[in-house]
Each structure stands twice: as C-alpha cells, then as structure tokens.
Amino acid sequence: KQEVTQIPAALSVPEGENLVLNCSFTDSAIYNLQWFRQDPGKGLTSLLLIQSSQREQTSGRLNASLDKSSGRSTLYIAASQPGDSATYLCAVKGNSGNTPLVFGKGTRLSVIA
Amino acid sequence: NAGVTQTPKFRILKIGQSMTLQCTQDMNHNYMYWYRQDPGMGLKLIYYSVGAGITDKGEVPNGYNVSRSTTEDFPLRLELAAPSQTSVYFCASSYLGTYGYTFGSGTRLTVV
Numbered sequence: 001k002q003e004v005t006q007i008p009a010a011l012s013v014p015e016g017e018n019l020v021l022n023c024s025f026t027d028s029a030i031y032n033l034q035w036f037r038q039d040p041g042k043g044l045t046s047l048l049l050i051q052s053s054q055r056e057q058t059s060g061r062l063n064a065s066l067d068k069s070s071g072r073s074t075l076y077i078a079a080s081q082p083g084d085s086a087t088y089l090c091a092v093k094g095n096s097g098n099t100p101l102v103f104g105k106g107t108r109l110s111v112i113a
Numbered sequence: 114n115a116g117v118t119q120t121p122k123f124r125i126l127k128i129g130q131s132m133t134l135q136c137t138q139d140m141n142h143n144y145m146y147w148y149r150q151d152p153g154m155g156l157k158l159i160y161y162s163v164g165a166g167i168t169d170k171g172e173v174p175n176g177y178n179v180s181r182s183t184t185e186d187f188p189l190r191l192e193l194a195a196p197s198q199t200s201v202y203f204c205a206s207s208y209l210g211t212y213g214y215t216f217g218s219g220t221r222l223t224v225v
Binding site: 036041044045103104 | 144146148153154155156158161163169171203205211212213214215216217218219221
C-alpha cells in the first residue's frame with residue numbers, strides 16, 4: 001500500500017527566504033506526482049504535475065523535482081511571500097489500473113512579513 | 114468554465130439523518146472521486162468512478178453510497194449520519210485518471 005509522508009508538518013519562515021518542502025513515498029511505481037496548495041477553509045489548487053518520466057517542473061517561483069527511484073519529491077519556493085502561506089499537499093498516482101491519488105498530510109507554511 | 118461544483122458548502126445534520134452531497138463537473142472528465150479531509154489526517158478516498166455506471170470503493174467507504182448515472186454528476190449519499198462523519202468532503206475529477214485532478218471547493222459537514 002502506497003504511503004506518502006511530508007516533512008515538516010509545519011514551517012515558519014521570514015519573508016524573502018527560499019524554502020524546500022519534502023515529500024516521500026514508499027512505492028516507486030508511480031505514474032505521476034502532483035503538488036497542491038490549500039488555503040484555510042478552501043479547496044485544493046493544483047500547482048505542479050510531474051510525470052514519472054520527468055525530473056522537474058517549474059511554474060514561476062515554484063520548482064518541483066522528482067526522484068522516483070528514491071521515492072522523493074521536493075517543492076522549492078523562491079523568495080517567499082506572505083501570500084504563499086498555506087498548506088501544501090503532495091499526492092502520487094500509482095501505475096496500476098485505476099489507482100487514485102494518495103495524499104500526504106501536508107506541510108503548513110507560514111511566511112512572516 | 115465552472116470546473117467542479119459542490120453543493121452545499123456547509124451543512125449541519127443530526128445523528129441518524131440522511132443527505133446527499135452534490136458534485137457536478139463540466140470538463141467532460143470520465144474519472145470522478147470523493148475524498149474526506151479530517152484535521153491533520155490528509156485526504157482519504159471514499160469512492161471513485163471511472164465512468165457513468167461504474168463505481169468502486171476507496172479506503173473509507175463505510176456509511177456512504179454513490180451513483181454515477183451521467184458523466185457530469187457524482188453524488189455522495191450519507192445514510193444514518195454519525196458524528197464520525199463530521200468532516201470536509203471534496204469532490205474531484207480527472208481526464209482518464211492519469212492527468213491532473215481538479216477539485217471542488219468542498220462541503221463542510223457537521224453531525225451533531
């Protein structure tokens with residue numbers, strides 16, 4: 001059974017700092033990995049999707065990397081802003097059949113002005 | 114383009130009552146999902162569907178039922194609500210299940 005772990009559970013940084021969020025998964029037979037952002041009381045917004053054949057994806061100040069063989073992904077946020085404060089969720093889709101996304105518990109990020 | 118629409122946004126139920134959470138998508142996605150999110154516990158899959166007329170259980174299906182009569186709609190039925198079903202419920206859809214997921218804004222349910 002696939003398990004997804006995100007470390008740390010919470011993180012507080014000063015504005016302007018670069019930061020890395022970590023995601024690990026137990027079964028490397030994945031089809032893709034997706035990073036989401038969730039604001040308090042809101043739904044999930046997709047940030048980046050990395051296919052298993054890719055090593056990284058970039059969108060603006062966000063860069064996500066994938067090392068499938070070691071079961072790890074990182075989300076790098078450059079020059080953090082208070083508006084980046086949210087919970088960031090990592091989710092993986094397995095290779096077999098109709099396997100839905102399996103989520104980590106998320107990292108709650110606070111960027112302090 | 115509305116994406117995934119969930120109704121209602123909030124609901125309070127008494128123990129033993131029943132209700133249906135509605136979910137509709139206008140992206141012609143064949144795959145649809147119901148997740149619940151409890152504080153600090155991440156999202157857990159309740160049921161999913163790979164197309165009209167086809168549904169399957171996820172990790173936590175007990176106490177819930179689903180149906181998929183059209184591509185657009187995937188309602189989640191709660192029978193005999195229990196306090197353990199207090200949670201935030203999210204509906205999501207995906208094209209072929211292999212592309213990115215689109216989530217609705219959620220339904221916050223409290224059972225008292």
